[in-house]
Amino acid sequence: MKQPLQELLIGAFERLRSQGSVPPDLALDIHLERTRDRQHGDFATNVALTLTRPLKRKPREIADMIIAALPDSGYVTKVEVAGPGFINFFLSPAAYVEQVKQVLASGEAYGRSDLGAGRRVQVEFVSANPTGPLHVGHGRGAAYGAAVADLLAAAGFQVHREYYVNDAGRQMDILATSVWLRYLEMFGEKIRFPSAGYKSENYIFDIAGALYKERGDALRHTAAAVTADLPPDGAADDSGDKEAHIDALIMRAKQLLGEQPYRLVFDRALDSILADIRADLEEFGVVYEEWFSERSLVESGAVERAIQRLRDSGHLYEKDAAWWFRSTDFGDEKDRVVVRENGQSTYFASDIAYHMDKLERGFDRVIDVWGADHHGYVPRVKAALAAIGDDPGRLDVLLVQFAILYRGGQRVQMSTRSGEFVTLRELRNEVGNDAARFFYVMRKCEQHMDFDLDLAKSQSNDNPVYYVQYAHARICSVLRQMHDKVYTLDESLGLEQLTLLQEAHEQDLMVALARFPETIEAAALVHEPHQIAYYLRELATAFHTYYNAHQFLVDDARLRNARLCLIVATRQVIQNGLGLLGVSAPEAM
């Protein structure tokens, strides 16, 4: 709807240039916006205001000149100058009628565009370490990332959703070792559990139990062999180093088991947890094109190649037996280690390799959705890309703030350390997938979020999810009533008679429908799914107001079918909008 108006303005300026009323080299930045107030028409532009200085004329004079030069259009009934020099456009009823027809003709595709022109975008999100179930913080990243990806797809981008699996590294060794120790306990081996291990997590016992069932005593070793000559743990009673202790324990596990059996324990733990995460996300309506393994980067030599590229380009130096990346040359606060004293590459090295790989795969844009606690990590990743000659501007890192749960007006305590965090699955079971998905994206991602569990659960008009879904259900209900009254929907008759819909409520609803495609484009480009949530609430309000003010199933067949066409179009848009957020559109509530 915006596009034709934009073209009219461009046409006007072409005419003004040829007339010599405007210098030929005049730079134009035409901002066309929806008006806040219908008194100001449908769209407004401030070009005249922005041209006061270059043209050295009064804004209202400039506005008059532009209006006089506008080509004719069937979409516009009136154009006027207002306020300090705004140009207001009033669209013709035909323009909105056209939009309703468009909704019904396009169906599920209404709102989609080819703005992205098929450019390839990769969206990496969640990527939680596979060391335990997802918690509510990951849930927000999942809902947000999925919505951003779907929005981009709707805006015509070719989207590749990816989960980066941190299946290499020390944290996973700690996990595997923890499982093995629990497994040994099942044979009655008495081993004091390391304080840095996964001590109180129930799923560790479950995985150990599965291992016991599948492998019997094939992986058994005696407590004495496991604990012999270990450096002391760091618990309160012995002043050892808990990190050194667990590292030694990991070494011991690898030694006693041998490479293959150790790998077996490791993979059993990894597969089990990853399967759980995958199922959790699928139930949440979040699916990926690819699960990308960090280990595959290590094993394929990609990490080594990445380090070599940095070394070749002179950005690495050796200090204290470790290899450092001079990221300060690219704006980072301090230099970062890529190869540790012990010869192991760091997580950061893997991440450099991963991001190199992403760009090599030819994505036009790469989006990472991270928890806000990783913000300090952004400069070093961008630094690495710059160092190897890639364009860090192709990478967008979207930081998602934490969600704080409230129940009964009280903050729900969450502590990862004590293991009493709330899992995503628990949240989904408590409030349902729809409420969880909707609430998670109701806020801008950089906003701290207060997640009110009671509100999310309440089946009342306080709850925005139900409010929107109810509008959809109500329309379905009207159609059921229609059948009961032995009417049928005559769509072609209704579409012919759309001009009968002159009531203010009907006009408002048509405006709301027309705004949907614009809203998707805007939300997609700035990665803000909350705009869709707000839009849907406004659309639902426009419908509920209309519903209360007018009867749809009236005797007059022409008016009845016109109104039914309008609300069927509304139902379609609600369905499309909720779909973008991963929320269902129920036919009855």
Place this chain on the structure above:
RNA sequence: GCCCCGGUAGCUCAGUUGGAUAGAGCGUUCCCCUCCUAAGGGAAAGGUCACAGGUUCAACUCCUGUCCGGGGCGCCA
């Protein structure tokens, strides 16, 4: 100490990237079902946009400084 995010109605938050009289939901007060689901609608009250400067035709929006809240600053991942 340095860095990131936030501060808008009693509460939770929007504010179309600098535009017209700062908006919505909840809460409060009042009103509307002989009528397609009242899980709805209408009306009222409610504001020094944290504070102070600056930039310009125009600042909640951009710049600088201050105050308050949250988070981050590992050879962890």
